[in-house]
Amino acid sequence: xxxxxxxxxxxxxxxxxxxxxxxxxxxxxxxxxxxxxxxxxxxxxxxxxxxxxxxxxxxxxxxxxxxxxxxxxxxxxxxxxxxxxxxxxxxxxxxxxxxxxxxxxxxxxxxxxxxxxxxxxxxxxxxxxxxxxxxxxxxxxxxxxxxxxxxxxxxxxxxxxxxxxxxxxxxxxxxxxxxxxxxxxxxxxxxxxxxxxxxxxxxxxxxxxxxxxxxxxxxxxxxxxxxxxxxxxxxxxxxxxxxxxxxxxxxxxxxxxxxxxxxxxxxxxxxxxxxxxxxxxxxxxxxxxxxxxxxxxxxxxxxxxxxxxxxxxxxxxxxxxxxxxxxxxxxxxxxxxxxxxxxxxxxxxxxxxxxxxxxxxxxxxxxxxxxxxxxxxxxxxxxxxxxxxxxxxxxxxxxxxxxxxxxxxxxxxxxxxxxxxxxxxxxxxxxxxxxxxxxxxxxxxxxxxxxxxxxxxxxxxxxxxxxxxxxxxxxxxxxxxxxxxxxxxxxxxxxxxxxxxxxxxxxxxxxxxxxxxxxxxxxxxxxxxxxxxxxxxxxxxxxxxxxxxxxxxxxxxxxxxxxxxxxxxxxxxxxxxxxxxxxxxxxxxxxxxxxxxxxxxxxxxxxxxxxxxxxxxxxxxxxxxxxxxxxxxxxxxxxxxxxx
Numbered sequence: 001x002x003x004x005x006x007x008x009x010x011x012x013x014x015x016x017x018x019x020x021x022x023x024x025x026x027x028x029x030x031x032x033x034x035x036x037x038x039x040x041x042x043x044x045x046x047x048x049x050x051x052x053x054x055x056x057x058x059x060x061x062x063x064x065x066x067x068x069x070x071x072x073x074x075x076x077x078x079x080x081x082x083x084x085x086x087x088x089x090x091x092x093x094x095x096x097x098x099x100x101x102x103x104x105x106x107x108x109x110x111x112x113x114x115x116x117x118x119x120x121x122x123x124x125x126x127x128x129x130x131x132x133x134x135x136x137x138x139x140x141x142x143x144x145x146x147x148x149x150x151x152x153x154x155x156x157x158x159x160x161x162x163x164x165x166x167x168x169x170x171x172x173x174x175x176x177x178x179x180x181x182x183x184x185x186x187x188x189x190x191x192x193x194x195x196x197x198x199x200x201x202x203x204x205x206x207x208x209x210x211x212x213x214x215x216x217x218x219x220x221x222x223x224x225x226x227x228x229x230x231x232x233x234x235x236x237x238x239x240x241x242x243x244x245x246x247x248x249x250x251x252x253x254x255x256x257x258x259x260x261x262x263x264x265x266x267x268x269x270x271x272x273x274x275x276x277x278x279x280x281x282x283x284x285x286x287x288x289x290x291x292x293x294x295x296x297x298x299x300x301x302x303x304x305x306x307x308x309x310x311x312x313x314x315x316x317x318x319x320x321x322x323x324x325x326x327x328x329x330x331x332x333x334x335x336x337x338x339x340x341x342x343x344x345x346x347x348x349x350x351x352x353x354x355x356x357x358x359x360x361x362x363x364x365x366x367x368x369x370x371x372x373x374x375x376x377x378x379x380x381x382x383x384x385x386x387x388x389x390x391x392x393x394x395x396x397x398x399x400x401x402x403x404x405x406x407x408x409x410x411x412x413x414x415x416x417x418x419x420x421x422x423x424x425x426x427x428x429x430x431x432x433x434x435x436x437x438x439x440x441x442x443x444x445x446x447x448x449x450x451x452x453x454x455x456x457x458x459x460x461x462x463x464x465x466x467x468x469x470x471x472x473x474x475x476x477x478x479x480x481x482x483x484x485x486x487x488x489x490x491x492x493x494x495x496x497x498x499x500x501x502x503x504x505x506x507x508x509x510x511x512x513x514x515x516x517x518x519x520x521x522x523x524x525x526x527x528x529x530x531x532x533x534x535x536x537x538x539x540x541x542x543x544x545x546x547x548x549x550x551x552x553x554x555x556x557x558x559x560x561x562x563x564x565x566x567x568x569x570x571x572x573x574x575x576x577x578x579x580x581x582x583x584x585x586x587x588x589x590x591x592x593x594x595x596x597x598x599x600x601x602x603x604x605x606x607x608x609x610x611x612x613x614x615x616x617x618x619x620x621x622x623x624x625x626x627x628x629x630x631x632x633x634x635x636x637x638x639x640x641x642x643x644x
Contacts, residue, residue, distance in 0.1 A: 020311055021265035022081075023053035024273045033089065037128040039137040043092030047125060048275050050086040052146065054261045055079035056254065062313075065305045065377075066253040067333050072164045080251065084147045084258045085159035088266070088275065089125060095140030097464060098284045100263050100317070102291035102298050103145055105340060106158030109292045111136065111143070114457050116433040123157045135457055139464075142276070142284065146262040148255030148298065149332075149339045151191060161255055165248045170195045172515045173246035173336045176348055178237055185219075185229040188242075191338050193223035195247035201516075204231045205239040208346050209564030212517070218242055239347070243516050246336050253333035256298075256307050263287055263317070264310035286467050289317040289385070290460075293429065294342060296325035296389075297353065301332055304357070306377030308385055318467040320385040323456065324392050324429055326399025327358040327508075344398050345506050345559075345568040350518040352511055358403035360387065360419045365408045367510050367522040375416070387419045388463050388473060392427040392452055393529060393537060393555025394573055396479075400508040402486060402527040405478060410525035412481040421478040422459065423529065423540030424452040426553035428573030436643040437551075437575045444500055444558040448573030449641035454626040455541045462620055474619050477540050479529040485539035492528040494591045496535050496552065498576055504558055506566050529555075534578065534592050541621050544630045547612035548605065550595060550640035551577040577642060602637075609634035 032044035039045065056063045057079050058070040072080045087108075101110040112122030115132030124130055131137060147161040154160070179186050194200050200218040205211070219227045228240060267287055270280035291299035299322045302308065308316045331351050332339040341351040356365045362373035378384035395401040404421065407413050415421060427450045435449040465471035479486035489503040510522035529537035535552030536542075546553060557574035559567045579585040579594045599605035613630050616622035622630070633639035 022055045035128040048088040082163045084161040090142040096285035098287040099141040102295035106152035118432045150252045175242040192246035196245040199245040252337040288319040290321040292323045296322035297330040301329045309383040319463045326395035326401040327403035390422040394429040397505045397556040421476045425540030426546040429571035443569040445574030479539040548608040
C-alpha cells in the first residue's frame with residue numbers, strides 16, 4: 001500500500017541540485033603512520049592527505065544562507081566551487097565515530113589538547129611522539145580536518161581553502177593592526193583590494209580604551225598594500241585603524257559548506273572516490289564536530305546557519321562540542337568578512353563577532369529588535385546536534401560568556417534538554433600541559449597555570465556515550481544567576497589583598513557596521529562567576545587543583561600599569577597563592593583560609609585530593625587515568641602548579 005504514495009511523492013516532490021564533494025584527490029597516504037606506533041587494541045594508524053573540491057548550487061535551499069554565493073562565478077554546471085585541504089587519521093580498528101575538528105587558523109589543536117602535546121608536533125602528526133598520550137587514537141576515533149578559513153595564515157603545516165571572489169562588488173571594509181617594531185615606514189597587507197583610494201582613511205589609538213586620532217589619507221603602494229609611518233607621540237603597541245571602500249569580496253561562507261560537505265562525503269559516500277569506503281560502506285556510524293577557541297565560534301556559526309544537514313537533509317554531526325567560544329560566533333559568513341578576527345581586551349573590539357543571538361534557545365532582544373537563537377534553524381529542519389559547550393573562566397571576562405545563560409536584559413535562561421554547558425573553573429583560555437605559575441611583565445598577577453585538558457578528555461568520552469548509546473552526559477556545571485553563582489562583576493570576589501580586581505571585563509556592545517568606523521548602538525549586561533572565600537569560583541567543573549586549592553586561580557589578569565575598564569591580558573588568567581599560615585592571613589587581612597588550616601599535614605592534602613577526584617570520577621568529569629595523575633601530582637607537591 002505504500003508504493004503508490006511513494007511514487008506520487010517522487011513525482012511531485014521538488015528536486016534540487018545537491019551540494020556535494022565532486023572531486024576527492026588523495027595526494028599522500030602513510031600506512032602505518034606515526035612511525036608505525038600502535039595504539040592499544042585500535043592498532044596502528046593510517047594518515048591520508050587529500051584535496052576536496054566542493055560544488056554548490058546557489059539555488060539549493062541548503063546553500064541560500066551563504067553570503068554572496070549567488071553573485072559568485074559559476075562553472076559549466078552552474079555551480080560555485082571551492083577547493084580545500086583535507087587530512088584524515090584513522091586507526092586500524094575504528095570505533096565508528098568520525099571526530100571532525102574545525103581548524104584554528106589552519107591548525108590542528110585537538111591532538112595537542114587531548115593528547116598533551118604542544119607546539120608543531122600536534123599539527124605535524126609525523127613522528128610517534130606527535131600523538132602524545134594517544135588518547136584519541138587508542139579510543140578508536142577517526143580524526144578528520146578540512147580547511148574552512150579563507151584568510152588563514154600561510155604558515156608551515158597550516159591547511160588552506162580556496163574560495164571564489166565576486167569581481168567588481170564593492171563595500172566598506174576596515175583593518176586594525178599594530179605596526180612592527182622600528183621607525184618605518186612599514187608595509188601592511190590588506191584583507192581586500194582598495195576600490196577607491198580617496199576612501200582609505202587612517203587613524204590611531206594609543207590604547208584600545210583611548211579615543212582614536214585621525215591621521216588622514218593612507219599611502220597606497222598597490223590596491224592591497226598600504227605604507228604606514230608610526231605616528232608621533234604614540235606608543236610602540238598603538239592600534240592603527242584603516243577604513244576604506246573595498247572590492248572583490250571572497251565568498252568566505254563557503255568554508256561552512258566545506259565542513260558540512262567533506263564530513264557528509266566521508267561518512268556516507270560509498271564510492272571508490274572516498275578513501276574511507278569499503279565495499280560501498282564507510283563504517284562511520286556517527287560524527288562529532290569539535291572546535292577550540294576561534295573554531296569553537298565557527299562551530300556555533302555552523303549550527304546557527306543551519307548547516308548541520310547534508311545535501312539530502314541528513315544529519316552531519318550527531319554531536320557538537322564548541323570549546324572555549326564564549327557567547328561569540330565569527331565574522332565568516334558576511335560580505336568582506338575577516339574570519340581571523342578575534343575581538344578581545346586589547347584588539348579587534350569593533351568587529352562583528354559578538355552578535356545576537358548569543359545563546360541556544362530562541363529569545364527576544366529588545367536592544368536590536370530581533371528574535372533568534374543558535375538552534376532556531378536546525379529546530380525548524382529537525383537537524384540539531386546534541387551540544388556540549390565548555391568554556392574556560394577567561395571567557396567570562398574576555399568573551400562575554402554570561403550572555404550564554406542570560407537574556408539580553410540579564411535574566412536567566414534555561415537550556416534545552418539537548419544542550420549541556422560546562423565551565424572549566426579557574427582556567428585561562430589556554431595553557432600548555434606543563435605550565436606552571438610564572439610572572440610576565442605585561443600582567444599584574446602571575447599567570448594562571450591551570451588547563452582545561454583533563455575536563456576536555458572526559459567530555460569527549462561523555463559525548464561519545466551520549467550519541468552512541470544514549471547515555472545522558474553529566475548535568476551542566478555552569479554559573480547561574482538563580483543559584484547565586486553568577487553575579488555582577490563588582491560582587492564577584494571577597495576583598496582579597498593583592499588580587500587587585502577593579503571589575504575589569506570586555507564589554508558587550510551592539511555594534512552597527514556601515515561606512516567608516518562601526519558605531520556602538522547599545523550594551524548588554526554581563527555577569528561573572530562568584531568566588532568563594534578562597535577566591536576560586538564556586539560553580540563549574542572544579543578539578544582537584546581548584547577543589548583542593550593552594551592558591552586563588554582567576555580567569556582574568558589585569559594589564560600592568562593601566563587603568564582602563566576593559567584592559568586585561570588577552571586570554572590569560574591570574575594566580576595568587578593562599579597564605580601559608582593563619583597568622584600571615586591575619587596580618588594581611590586576608591579572608592582566605594591558610595594552607596596550614598586547610599591541610600594540617602601533607603597526608604591531609606592528599607586525602608582531600610582523593611575525595612575531590614572520587615567525586616569527579618563518579619560524575620564522569622575526569623577519566624580514571626587522569627585521576628591517577630592528579631593523585632600522583634598531589635603526593636609529589638606539583639598539583640597546584642605553583643613552581644618552586
